[in-house]
Amino acid sequence: MTAILFYVPKVIISYNNNLFGFCITAGQEQVKATEEVKELLGILEEHGLGEKKFFGGSDIGLADLAFGWIACLLEILQEAAGVKVLEADSFPRLQAWIKNFNEIPAIKESLRDHNELLTYFKWRREHLMSSAAS
Known part of the structure; x- marks a missing residue:
């Protein structure tokens, strides 16, 4: 438990800036945001x-x-955004945690x-994307 406390600030700060970025961006921005989310999930899994x-x-x-939203919503957010953050062979421990x-x-x-x-979430994404384009 102590190990995760060291990484929580990085994840929480990034959470506000990056964790949902893959949902509200497109093109190269979405690719970059998806990679950033994968990095954060890797920290959660490893540490x-x-x-x-x-x-x-x-x-x-x-x-x-605190991280339960990942288990409950990440699959839906991926589907709404049309990207895969958790591939079938990626983050095996995190995927086991989601199942548990x-x-x-x-x-x-x-x-x-x-x-x-x-x-x-599809509606929300469309709304945010159209607001950003205006």
Whole structure:
């Protein structure tokens, strides 16, 4: 757990600037933003998860909840933006964490409908992209 605390500021600061960049950009900007997100996810995987099931160990904890949006929304955001951040063979520990996180009964019961969220995030992306173009 101590290791992730060292990297949280980098991820949180980048979160505001880069983590959603792949969703609201296009072309070369989107390619660059996608690579930046992959770098941040690599930090989470290597220094946060390591070989653990959850960020704090074998049980879900506060860090898992803080990064839970990744488990719940990243797939939808990728689909809405038309890019892949998590390829099938990339970030195996992070993907295992996503699976473990989403299998927690309280999390599973709280998840919104995939299609409903996808529709919303596609609309949101279009709205943000058109606002940026104006």
